[in-house]
Amino acid sequence: MNAWHLKRALRVLQAGGVIAYPTEAVFGLGCRPDAATAVARVLRMKGRAADKGVILVASDVEQVRPLVESTRVPWDTVLPTWPGPVTWILPAAPGVLPSWITGGRAGVAVRVSAHPVVRALCGAAGPLVSTSANPSNRPPARNVLQVLGYFRGRVDLVVPGRLGGARRPSEIRDAISGRILRKGG
Numbered sequence: 060m061n062a063w064h065l066k067r068a069l070r071v072l073q074a075g076g077v078i079a080y081p082t083e084a085v086f087g088l089g090c091r092p093d094a095a096t097a098v099a100r101v102l103r104m105k106g107r108a109a110d111k112g113v114i115l116v117a118s119d120v121e122q123v124r125p126l127v128e129s130t131r132v133p134w135d136t137v138l139p140t141w142p143g144p145v146t147w148i149l150p151a152a153p154g155v156l157p158s159w160i161t162g163g164r165a166g167v168a169v170r171v172s173a174h175p176v177v178r179a180l181c182g183a184a185g186p187l188v189s190t191s192a193n194p195s196n197r198p199p200a201r202n203v204l205q206v207l208g209y210f211r212g213r214v215d216l217v218v219p220g221r222l223g224g225a226r227r228p229s230e231i232r233d234a235i236s237g238r239i240l241r242k243g244g
Contacts (some may be wrong), residue, residue, distance in 0.1 A: 060176045060220055065183060070220050072184050076215035077101055079192045082116075083144040083174050083223035085199035086192040086206050088214070089116070091184065094118040097186055098159045104213055106195040112162025114146050114229075115169045118181035125171050128188055130151050132155040141171035142178070144229040144243050160188070170229055181200065191228055199228060210211045 060068075068078055075094045079086050088104065090097035092115055100201050102109055117123050120141060128150040137147050151167040161167050170189070173177055181187055191199040191215075192206050200206040230243025 060179055060218060064218055065179055066131045068180055068216055069183055071216045074207035078216045078218055079214045080175050080218035081220040081222050084225035084228050085201055087189045089187040089189050092160050092186060092188050095159060104210055105232060109159055110162045112164060113160055113188045113190055114183055115186045116172045116177050117186045118178045120171055122186050124154055126152055127168055137234055144225045146170040146229045147232045148233045173207060173224045
């Protein structure tokens with residue numbers, strides 16, 4: 060991603076818009092987590108219930124620490140998987156994240172991405188909502204044409220770039236129980 064694409068994406072995000080961008084395995088839909096209207100748009104576009112919560116992506120662990128109860132996080136288990144395609148459910152810091160991010164739960168799903176586009180976006184904008192670019196029960200978009208086919212006119216910007224090498228969306232693990240909630244690839 061070049062500097063022009065990054066500036067354009069930042070303008071859209073700062074204005075409360077929704078972007079699509081390449082990730083490790085699929086294109087993602089994203090917005091700022093504090094932009095309630097944008098998060099609601101993403102959920103409507105996907106046909107996803109708000110009580111499921113959403114994943115946040117970050118460029119590094121320092122962006123994650125203020126969002127979680129650091130003393131309860133098993134960092135020795137989490138850190139070896141980041142940056143990378145593993146999303147962790149971590150104890151959310153009380154009063155920091157809105158219910159539209161956590162789905163009203165005590166945990167928050169977060170990932171420190173290894174993808175250069177995601178890292179650049181989050182490095183400039185801070186953590187972002189990240190969910191696969193597809194309506195619920197449809198295959199995730201793997202290219203710009205699929206994103207446009209699913210969301211024609213409803214995505215404010217599609218950031219160009221190549222997908223990473225993963226075959227499936229990120230694995231999701233619960234940091235407290237150790238359970239794998241979704242296998243990754």
